[in-house]
Amino acid sequence: MISDWLKIGFKSFFGMILMFSSFTGFGHELRGKIYDSSQNPVAGVGVYNETTEAFTYSGINGYFEFDSISVNDVLYFYSLGFRTTSRKIAAEDLDSSVAIVLEEAPVSLEQIVLISKLDAFSRMVRIDTEQNPVRSSQEVLRRVPGLLIGQHAGGGKAEQLFLRGFDLDHGTDISISVDDMPVNMVSHAHGQGYADLHFLIPETLDKLDFEKGPYKAEYGNFATAGNVAIKTKKKIDRNKITLEAGDFNTLRMVGLMKILETANTQAYVASEGVLTDGYFTSPQNFNRLNLMGNFLFSKEGESLRLAASHFQSRWDASGQIPQRAVDQGIIGRFGSIDDTEGGMTSRTNLWMNHYKSIDDHQSVKTSAYVTAYDFELYSNFTFFLEDPVNGDQIRQKEDRLILGAKSVYSKKIHTADEDSHAELDLGTGFRYDKVSDVELSRTRNRRETLDNLALGQIDEFNGFAFANLEYRLGKWTFNPALRADYFSFQYENELTETYDLQRKTKLFLAPKLNILHAFSPDFQAYAKTGFGFHSNDTRVVIAN
Structure with missing residues (x-):
């Protein structure tokens, strides 16, 4: 039954494409x-x-x-x-x-004029960011209506996210990207979809697009509750140096400097440094360093952007505490049971964005990226419940390499009707994650490893393709789309005495449909439906 429905959907979808392609104007x-x-x-x-x-x-x-x-x-x-x-x-x-x-x-x-435009809400958010510049990566995400965040591990860990009834954990059900480079981590040591945005220098933010729900074919894994697509500045207008200081030994330094400007090329560098002890009884000893370089070449009908960034951070955390310990006066509100929690992380990115106009009606956009990432986090959720002598501290650790690319072909289709036209997008791409020594261990005081609970190597591949048709007829917009994702999960368990390598594959098809109507320049209504998903951790997929 489902296969028959999909066949009908395929035929109808591509039939519409052929029909619109055959129209000519008068x-x-x-x-x-x-x-x-x-x-x-x-x-x-x-x-x-x-x-x-x-x-x-x-x-x-x-x-x-x-x-x-x-x-x-x-x-x-x-x-x-x-x-x-x-x-x-x-x-x-x-x-x-x-x-x-x-x-x-x-x-x-x-x-803003609402004429059946799919990204009307994003345009309103852009007004907010233009008039109220952000000062942290947390503020960037807070600009998305309905998206709430919370930090509970000393400022160095990715934030906890919530969106219109969804507990997104650290990014399990929301896709986040920067210049088409994914932020979410698959099969992460701490949690599936872990999205640490701290490598973004807020002053380089140029544009913020978002969509609630799984209704855009361009976004696949993790885009169930929604997606956030961040674009950084391709060029800067002027140099900038900022120094901010505050309580608790807090210091923030930001610099943006233009290093090249000609008729066809632009280049700038940006940096950010943050230090703070926080307001806890035990100092956080938090530090973060961000560096970014950007080069842009553009001419009529073509542009090439190359960018690189490096981020590193270290912190101590006081962790979560029991209310009874505060009520009994054992610790204060900002005290801790185990103040050796904390961690360190780093991320180095190299990415490229290329645009080529084939003619006035056709274009191709291509993006590619390479990321080197490492992560080490110490947590203690149950204090001395399991081990009254050594405590219940754990270490989650990994080293990762990510490779990926995406190309999108776009064609504008003009019809015989002056009040209607269509645009077709065909896209394909891949992402490959190689995670080395992904670890879960019991530790004491961040110094001593007591027991390895899990240790292994992960290779995860995601290949995808999508077709998206946006047809506007008067004040109506019809947007059917179809996306296909192929996954290969591979895990090598390094704790077994014998060689243990397992692999599984999965395929997911996601049809989508958006319908919009602009009643007036000030009022727009829409109906959307579609399938979305988030992948499971490779270790869970293999185990099941």
Whole structure:
């Protein structure tokens, strides 16, 4: 029954693609490109024909077109960060190409027009981040409506996340990425989907997109409750040095410096250092160092970005404490039972983003990344319950290498109807994690290993492909999509006397459908449905 339903879905989906691909336009045309005051193409600009109520959006190279246009039609151009401008169509504009230059302006809600756009909520969040700059990676995530976070391990550990009724743990049910590089860790020593965003320097934040639910085909593993896609700045306008100081020996230093600027290239470096003892009885001795370098080459119809970053952190933690110990006066509210908790971690990233415009209707985006990561965490959840002599402290540890890439082909399909058009995205990619010496051990005072409970090697591969069709008809938007994910899980147990290597594979298909209707420029309604998933830890998959 399910296989028959999937076959029907496949046929209907690709039938729609072929149908839209066969349409051609009639009447007078208008083509154009949209630039900022520095002659850089501006993507995502809304172009609205007030006369006919037709609309479109500029592509990454700033290109837009209308297949049917008439003299005296009035076009409006609107985008966040730019002053809304208008143009009345004259006879000489018909069947021609025009250049539109937008003037920069403070971000405001007036720059948002709701015309069946899938990312309307993200645009509102961008206003918030523009007007209220963030000062920490925690603040970045707090800008997502309904996303709550909590820290319970000294500031160096990934935050606990909650989203509209979901306890996401440290990222099990929310996909987080930075410049198309995943933050979540599969089969992590501490927890599945562990997402430590502390390698992000907040001042480099450029854009924050999010989606609640599993409704975007581009995002697969962990995108069940939602996804957060962070984009960092490709270039900076000016150099910046910041020094902040506060109570508890807190010190934060940030620097952004432009090191190259020509007609086609931009480069900058950024750094962040944080020190604090925290407000606990036992000092946290917390330190964090972030370094980042970014290079951008761009020309008409093509751009290449190369970036690298390094993050390292160390901290002590007072951990969780029993209320009865505070009530009996054994410790204070900010005291501890085991103040040898804490840990250290580091992450080094190298990533690339490339965009190529094939023509005015087709483009290809490619991203690739390499990450070297290590993690060591000491925790004590039950104090002396299991071992009254040595205590119940545990160590979770791993070393990891991640390789991944993704390519997306996009094609704009213009139809005979001036008030409708479609856009097709076809994407494919992979992610490979090699986790060495992933460990769970009983320890004492962070110095002595008492017993190895688990120790092994993990190799996990995820290959994926997706098709996404966005068809706009008047004030309606129909967005069917299909995603396929293939997983290979492999685990070698290093605690057995004999060689023990096991492997399993899984395949998951996820159809999705979004429908939107813009009743007015101020009111939009939508209905969404789809399948999503999070993978299980490799060790759990092998055991079951």
